[in-house]
Amino acid sequence: MSARGPGRGAAVAGLGWWTRRGLHAQLIIAGAVLLAATVLVGTLINIAQRREEILEDARANTSTLAVNIALTAIDMIVAERYDDLEALLERSARFQSVRSILAVDAHGALLGFVVREADGEPQARYRAPARIERPQDPGRRHVHEDLAARRLIVWQPVSTTDLIAWVRIEASLEPAFAARTRVLQQNLAAGAGAIAVDVLLLLLILSGPRRSVRGAIAFAGRLADAKGSTLQVRPTALEVDTLVRALNDASRMLHEREQALQKANAELLGKERLATLGQMAATVSHELRNPMGTIRNAVTLLQRRLREREPEVEQALQRLVRSTERCDRIIEDMLDYARSQPVHQVRTPLDGYLSSELAHVAPPPGVTIDARLAAPGLAVMLDRERFRSVIGNLCDNAFHAIEQAGERSTRALVVATRPVGGQAEITFTDTGCGMSREALDSAFVPLFSTKSFGVGLGLPLVRQILEQHGGEVEIRSDEGRGTCVLLRLRAACE
Amino acid sequence: MGNLMVRWCRVLLPLAWVGAAPAQSPPWTPPLYTWSVVPQFTALDIHRDWSPVLRHLEHVLPVRFELALAKSIPKFEQSVLAGEPDFAYLNPYHMVKAHAAQGYVPMVRDGARMLRGILVVKADDEVHSVADLQGAVIAFPSPNAFAASLYMRALLHDTEGLSFVARYVGTHSNVYRHALLGKAAAGGGVEATLSREPPGVRDALRVIFRTPATAAHPVAAHPRVPPSLRRQVADAIVGLAGSAEGRRLLQAVLLPRPQVADYERDYAPVAALDLDRFAVPAPR
Numbered sequence: 001m002s003a004r005g006p007g008r009g010a011a012v013a014g015l016g017w018w019t020r021r022g023l024h025a026q027l028i029i030a031g032a033v034l035l036a037a038t039v040l041v042g043t044l045i046n047i048a049q050r051r052e053e054i055l056e057d058a059r060a061n062t063s064t065l066a067v068n069i070a071l072t073a074i075d076m077i078v079a080e081r082y083d084d085l086e087a088l089l090e091r092s093a094r095f096q097s098v099r100s101i102l103a104v105d106a107h108g109a110l111l112g113f114v115v116r117e118a119d120g121e122p123q124a125r126y127r128a129p130a131r132i133e134r135p136q137d138p139g140r141r142h143v144h145e146d147l148a149a150r151r152l153i154v155w156q157p158v159s160t161t162d163l164i165a166w167v168r169i170e171a172s173l174e175p176a177f178a179a180r181t182r183v184l185q186q187n188l189a190a191g192a193g194a195i196a197v198d199v200l201l202l203l204l205i206l207s208g209p210r211r212s213v214r215g216a217i218a219f220a221g222r223l224a225d226a227k228g229s230t231l232q233v234r235p236t237a238l239e240v241d242t243l244v245r246a247l248n249d250a251s252r253m254l255h256e257r258e259q260a261l262q263k264a265n266a267e268l269l270g271k272e273r274l275a276t277l278g279q280m281a282a283t284v285s286h287e288l289r290n291p292m293g294t295i296r297n298a299v300t301l302l303q304r305r306l307r308e309r310e311p312e313v314e315q316a317l318q319r320l321v322r323s324t325e326r327c328d329r330i331i332e333d334m335l336d337y338a339r340s341q342p343v344h345q346v347r348t349p350l351d352g353y354l355s356s357e358l359a360h361v362a363p364p365p366g367v368t369i370d371a372r373l374a375a376p377g378l379a380v381m382l383d384r385e386r387f388r389s390v391i392g393n394l395c396d397n398a399f400h401a402i403e404q405a406g407e408r409s410t411r412a413l414v415v416a417t418r419p420v421g422g423q424a425e426i427t428f429t430d431t432g433c434g435m436s437r438e439a440l441d442s443a444f445v446p447l448f449s450t451k452s453f454g455v456g457l458g459l460p461l462v463r464q465i466l467e468q469h470g471g472e473v474e475i476r477s478d479e480g481r482g483t484c485v486l487l488r489l490r491a492a493c494e
Numbered sequence: 495m496g497n498l499m500v501r502w503c504r505v506l507l508p509l510a511w512v513g514a515a516p517a518q519s520p521p522w523t524p525p526l527y528t529w530s531v532v533p534q535f536t537a538l539d540i541h542r543d544w545s546p547v548l549r550h551l552e553h554v555l556p557v558r559f560e561l562a563l564a565k566s567i568p569k570f571e572q573s574v575l576a577g578e579p580d581f582a583y584l585n586p587y588h589m590v591k592a593h594a595a596q597g598y599v600p601m602v603r604d605g606a607r608m609l610r611g612i613l614v615v616k617a618d619d620e621v622h623s624v625a626d627l628q629g630a631v632i633a634f635p636s637p638n639a640f641a642a643s644l645y646m647r648a649l650l651h652d653t654e655g656l657s658f659v660a661r662y663v664g665t666h667s668n669v670y671r672h673a674l675l676g677k678a679a680a681g682g683g684v685e686a687t688l689s690r691e692p693p694g695v696r697d698a699l700r701v702i703f704r705t706p707a708t709a710a711h712p713v714a715a716h717p718r719v720p721p722s723l724r725r726q727v728a729d730a731i732v733g734l735a736g737s738a739e740g741r742r743l744l745q746a747v748l749l750p751r752p753q754v755a756d757y758e759r760d761y762a763p764v765a766a767l768d769l770d771r772f773a774v775p776a777p778r
Contacts, residue, residue, distance in 0.1 A: 082675055083667035084536060110675055126674040126698050
């Protein structure tokens with residue numbers, strides 16, 4: 001399994017070009033494209049504005065120059081001082097962007113012509129350029145832009161009352177176009193810089209979340225093996241942190257469910273085994289009942305015949321009787337547990353029921369039963385027959401523990417009741433030997449027993465019956481000092 | 495005691511100097527002389543070319559010069575005949591007239607080349623000889639410009655038998671522009687002024703006639719100018735040719751190789767040409 005997670009290559013192969021980029025690349029590309037579009041639009045607007053400004057400047061400057069030339073040249077033209085006129089045109093042609101200045105009289109005859117090529121010195125020419133058409137209207141200045149040739153042409157009339165001459169200035173519009181190129185270059189350079197900074201910033205900003213997402217992907221890939229471990233949460237972005245926390249929760253939940261499943265499987269396995277065992281036990285018990293009945297009848301007959309004749313035999317027969325009863329008890333327990341008969345609950349006053357049942361319990365010599373019943377009037381829903389097994393098993397366990405503890409100042413079993421909320425609590429507290437940790441953990445495991453004669457079905461049967469009543473059982477034990485078994489039953493409604 | 499005297503001297507001496515100051519005479523200022531130049535070029539050109547020469551003369555001589563610019567050649571001629579400028583750079587005919595009228599004395603002239611009038615037409619015109627100009631308009635700087643106009647007109651009329659319409663356009667440069675722009679069929683100038691024109695002008699013109707050579711324009715002085723100063727000015731101008739910078743200045747004012755002028759030798763022959771027949775008297 002790769003660190004990037006399972007099946008990434010296969011997953012990527014099925015995605016489109018854009019989706020395959022990944023979120024960080026998408027953000028970077030989208031940011032760069034957005035910025036580039038913004039820069040482009042801004043550049044176009046800037047170019048248009050700048051070009052119009054420069055065109056307007058060129059129109060204004062060239063027109064002003066034409067007016068000045070006309071005002072100065074009028075005397076020279078009238079006085080036919082063509083050398084002075086030429087000097088004036090040469091000086092004027094030194095202005096930036098001026099390509100040529102032409103002066104013609106009202107009939108189109110050449111008066112002066114100066115050409116300036118590139119940034120060189122103005123040169124006088126004495127032959128008029130071809131295809132020069134004078135404007136028809138001498139009453140105003142004529143401005144013409146020839147964008148294809150990148151030039152601006154201004155015709156300025158030189159007049160007193162009548163038209164004397166025309167001054168024609170041809171100015172280059174190259175600066176306007178150069179400004180456009182310059183603006184384009186500057187904007188593109190600035191835009192490229194902004195995009196580079198944007199990409200770097202996004203890379204920097206996204207590196208943390210990207211690392212976290214990659215970690216999350218790898219973690220998700222090994223989630224099945226994570227065994228409840230968690231991924232470290234780095235503060236990068238809300239969504240990523242939430243994702244990591246969700247993965248951690250999923251990891252924990254998965255682990256818990258796996259554990260629960262394992263436990264359920266074990267229990268199911270145990271139950272199946274017990275069910276099989278129970279069926280076998282039930283069959284065996286049922287088959288043993290008849291022989292046991294025969295034995296019990298035979299013993300009774302022998303006791304009746306040999307009573308007061310053979311004291312030793314009588315004692316042996318009594319032991320035989322007790323053993324037979326114990327066997328009956330074991331058979332009953334096994335049958336009870338295996339059959340898991342449904343309970344038939346009836347409303348039962350708890351204290352009265354317990355008092356009645358405890359009266360039939362015969363404690364071992366030296367052991368007392370202390371009934372501290374404190375729930376008068378509290379009734380519970382009980383299957384009285386089956387609950388009798390609960391009382392019998394718990395008393396037997398307590399008596400056995402007390403026996404195991406040996407001689408003590410107090411050898412007693414305290415049975416107490418009390419109402420707690422909507423429940424009744426019944427405790428069986430003995431002063432016996434208590435239970436070890438291991439015994440406590442396995443107390444409800446069927447067939448587990450610390451008694452030499454038990455089959456380990458007492459407490460499992462108690463829990464089974466309690467669960468059938470909707471109650472629960474809990475054991476608290478202090479090894480060497482005693483054990484308390486707590487039963488909780490729902491109180492019956494009024 | 496000695497220190498006390500020194501302190502008193504420090505206080506009193508400046509006071510004594512301040513008290514004595516009003517009694518001093520005003521600072522000496524060099525005498526001012528006017529210097530006029532025949533306006534065969536534009537005023538701007540004349541000012542540009544002659545100002546450095548005059549500043550140099552002021553530097554080496556205890557005098558100051560003021561450049562007097564006439565608006566036209568007739569105005570210049572009028573001022574010279576009236577004896578207004580102390581010094582004048584003028585053409586040989588003006589020299590003769592000024593000598594006769596005011597006693598102006600030539601001091602230096604260019605010795606590199608002689609003055610020669612030329613008649614120019616547009617290079618691509620069909621005019622090939624003077625005879626082709628019969629009845630045409632010919633531009634001249636002014637009526638009394640010597641080689642370009644006066645001597646030229648005399649020769650065209652007397653020697654070539656040409657009948658033409660003279661148009662006076664002020665300057666040599668304007669003469670050449672008139673010829674180039676077709677405002678006149680031909681123009682009268684001199685070799686020296688044509689050589690100063692831009693190549694575009696020189697190349698577009700063609701010389702079809704030349705006058706005989708005469709002495710070039712002199713720098714003349716009014717007789718009221720002290721002879722010693724005249725000599726100093728002549729020496730200073732001649733001395734300018736001793737340095738590269740000086741030669742550059744002289745080249746600009748058409749005196750590339752100045753030499754001392756002599757009226758009898760250089761300009762008396764001009765007087766013998768009897769050009770007054772073609773001269774126009776300066777307006778009064």
